[in-house]
Amino acid sequence: MSAANDDANGGGPHHDDLRYVYAVCRPLAAPLAADLTGVGGEPPRQLVHGDLVALVGPVPERDFAEKPLRGHLEDLDWLSGTARAHQRVIDALTTVTCPLPLRLATVFRDDSGVRTMLEDGAERFHRVLERIDGRVEWGVKVHMESDHVDNEVSAESGGAVSGRDYLRRRRSRRTAQEANWQRAEDFAQALHERLAGRADGSRLHAPQNSELSRAPGRNVLNAAYLVSRTHSEEFVELVDRTKGDEHGTSGLRVELTGPWAAYSFTGDAGDAGDSGDEEDTSV
Known part of the structure; x- marks a missing residue:
């Protein structure tokens, strides 16, 4: 049939x-x-x-x-x-x-x-x-490689020669990590605002757990965008252009997926906030 x-x-x-x-x-x-x-x-x-x-x-x-x-x-x-x-x-x-x-x-x-x-x-x-109607969903994720700062600091530190040096390098590593995470989050927020401005709707989902997703690094953006089919090519090109625009932050990876059915936009919520689940209509 x-x-x-x-x-x-x-x-x-x-x-x-x-x-x-x-x-x-x-x-x-x-x-x-x-x-x-x-x-x-x-x-x-x-x-x-x-x-x-x-x-x-x-x-x-x-x-x-x-x-x-x-x-x-x-x-x-x-x-x-x-x-x-x-x-x-x-x-x-x-x-x-x-x-x-x-x-x-x-x-x-x-x-x-x-x-x-x-x-x-x-x-x-x-x-x-x-x-x-006439729209599809595109997914955009930003990942920060979790070992990038570790490698950067390790390359500068050499071998520890005293307890004081060890503590100083540990503080330096923590400060560098925090600064890099903040730059990554700033980049992700700016990217989301830019993409949302070119979409008919957007959703911010909870960051993915790397152990479950098996994606390397820390997920700092997990978003979905509702885009008309006629503007999808422009949207993809915009994402591609931002992949090299890392605002001085190394170790970032931008991932684009789609086009998908509009899973994130089928609830009754508005275009901001939670996506909403489908009704449980199983037997």
């Missing part, structure tokens, strides 16, 4: 399958790839309700009913595979529209449950879809 087929076109899920919902969007102006597959290797389909569309796919109850799903969410391999399949569908959808992505493993009992979700959330869905 083509991924762009409506549920009314036949070939629907088995009676014991649940409905995995990837995103809500407006009717698609172009079809998705016929070979697109999502969670469980199943192709997604459009479930139309009025002027809203939910992109859904069948998933087995044995894996996605409430109890087994809780267990699977503790299995990192299963979770990683499901997340990749989920993102594959969202990425494909983002090439043809501006979707409102739902939380990973948003599952309903049947089509009726999905339609109820669309009906109950219609006002919010329309509001968010209007906000993100």
